[in-house]
Amino acid sequence: MYDSVIDVLVVGAGPYGLSVGAYARHAGLRVRVIGTPMDFWRNHMPAGMYLKSEPFASSLGSPVPGLTFREYNGGWPEGLPIPLHTFVSYGQWFAEQAAPDPEPSQVLRVEGDPGRVYTVTLSTGEEVRTRAVVMAVGVGPFAHVPRRLAPLPTTLVTHSVVHREFDRFAGKEVVVVGAGQSALETAVLLADCGARPVVLARTPQLAWNSLPGRTGSPLQTLLRGPQSGLGRGWRTWVWSERPQTVRYLPARARQHIVKNTLGPAGAWWLRDRLDSRVGRMLGRHVVDAAPHGDRVRLIVEDRRGDRTDVRADHVIAATGYVPDVDRISALPPELRRRLRRTLASPALDAHFQSSLPGLYFAGLTAAATFGPVMRFVHGADFAARRIVGHLAETIGAGTVRPDMAAAPRDATMLR
Template identity: 60%
Template sequence: MTQSMIDVLVVGAGPYGLSVAAHAQALGLRTRIIGTPMHFWDNRMPVGMFLKSEPFASSLGSPHPGRSFLDRHSEWDTMGRPIPLDMFTSYGRWFAEHLAPGPEETLVTNVAQDEGGYRVTLATEEVVRARTVVVAIGVGAFAHTPDVVSHLSPRALTHASEHRDLGVFADRDVIVVGAGQSAIETAVLLADAGARPRLVARTPRLAWNAPPRQSSSRLDTLLRGPHSGLGRGWRTWVWSEAPQVTRLLPQGARLELVRTTLGPAGSWWLRDRMDERVTVNLHQHLSGATEADGKVMVSTLGPNGPQIHSADHVIAATGYRPQLDRVTVLSPDLRQRLRRVAGSPRLDANFQASVPGLYFTGLSAAASFGPVMRFVHGADFCARRVARHIALHAGTRDTAVPKPVTV
């Protein structure tokens, strides 16, 4: 039997995957989305967490008006009011039900190029033929742990993204490595759960984001710049709202933007919760780690010389670093043929990789489109470009589909 070919298969059902699927379906593309909606957010983010992004910048990409986060939760239309994790994941599941229906709660195990498209193998052993594939796997595969502690056993070391319930650490000593929002919030939530957290970071001082405030006048907006999904300021507005411009920057400048924009810092609303329950050791560079008798000892070097910190467990809240070699759903041959930028896929103006018909979204696209792709706010721009380009690639006869983007 000849297997029919669909237009697009989306790998992943997080904010970017759901957004791409919604736009693709709205353009009449035969679409399948593989994954459980908001699974990473529901299962690998800690209970009690709040989003760092502002409510107006926390929407999935909808092809129709009236489906933003604030349309669902108009009572949250206040700058500086953080969104509870469960409220955001509930919004994502609602979005999936109404705008990207039909997610298949299984996994993709292999994507290989085939004549005329791709052969995608699912965990159910079904093989799907697709003209195009959109890789929207989120950040989970890219969890970064410093090399100096990476040899520790799973009993002694985990990444911050591995914990839904931090209550398992009650009455235990836990070292949290890092100085960004994830590290600080993890330490606070550990304290709330009855643990004894110790924050260890190389920075000499913790950074805190200032409370946002509305512009007082048009002159204030002109001088200080408008608000955007990444913060305030004219340059920030460009990185946030016009990633097609960011893509045109020299590669070195673009990668530096990704590295430095919204660097490690805690949200202003978290500052008061960071109290004496959390021991803080700053200006400490990790130098080694060992395990013995059920304890883990982390060695650091600082201005006052070496120190040893003992704990029951270490949590690395040290972010995510995209690397194509970790995208193991792609066949080794396919991965090897992809051109790269600092370990990420090199993408064209429509998020298409160097192998035609293969698209990347989210963090995997940050090296090409800039820092907004690290955040939910980038999902709408990404989804619109990807879906419209695929519609043209699939030969869809939809007069609403614009010409392909070439800049």
């Protein structure tokens, strides 16, 4: 039995949702987390994949010590790739240890009077009244398929997010569009399953991340900058460890940082696996696509304008995720229309609160405000601390007010 009005309802039980739930429970807030823990990671990521992030940057946000990824695993050496199943197990363990019993249902609709009480309808039929809602929906709703490919049927073109296994492509010709980690790892996993993949990308040359750890002299290491959750470099360290600074930059500068920090590249440990089994068509892009019998025909163009006719059994668009609040179906049109936006993302204040008091956004939807770290697990702790710090200070007044200070009641939350 729950109180008639709770303090906060968290939509999503991935790294950001679980982190917010953990901080909220620690702060003594009445909180419910809606979603199956790590469901997206478990059911929408390729079974054989590895995380690109290093162990120190793969922890969920916790208000108490002892719950990092390395502590769960008894220490995980730097430079050893993390298998997907290991990370999923860590997230599920974190939920058991720190989060307030995530509920395996779905949020269908968020309605109400911003700044007072929201009414959230669940797939169970229950209606939950809450003073605040945190949208931690992850990346799933925002899978991006290029416009030339989007009109084709899903029998011919899919986004990489829908593929957990690749066995059905054995013996098939598959074009993988993209040059980032998702595209390159998808191509390798396809080859491992007996498919004949080809990587098609605009870039004339694939980029690869370097082996982590200190290299060169102390002076060279100093000049290169510190290691952070987003890699090495002084500016990268700021975007990673001090994301609040990004918010003070002009919108165009923030957009440039999000777009160009950690551009498309493969992990260092994947490079040797992308061998002769994987074809490459680099420096090209799709200008037309159409069904051709039960296959797909692509017209691709290089930088000189020369065109090539490409036939394949299937195309997988490993072309990332583009946040857009209009794709969050749980938010009705009347609420979405009232949101101030930065591009297609919600414009957020210093506490991740949108222009609708009591409605917060965490994860990818916050990247337009707080920068590229919000695209990664590493940003979960900062987001959870900021959101719950604000909630802990304002909920006691019976309403969430955007002009209140952000200092939490429990100083340990800002360790």
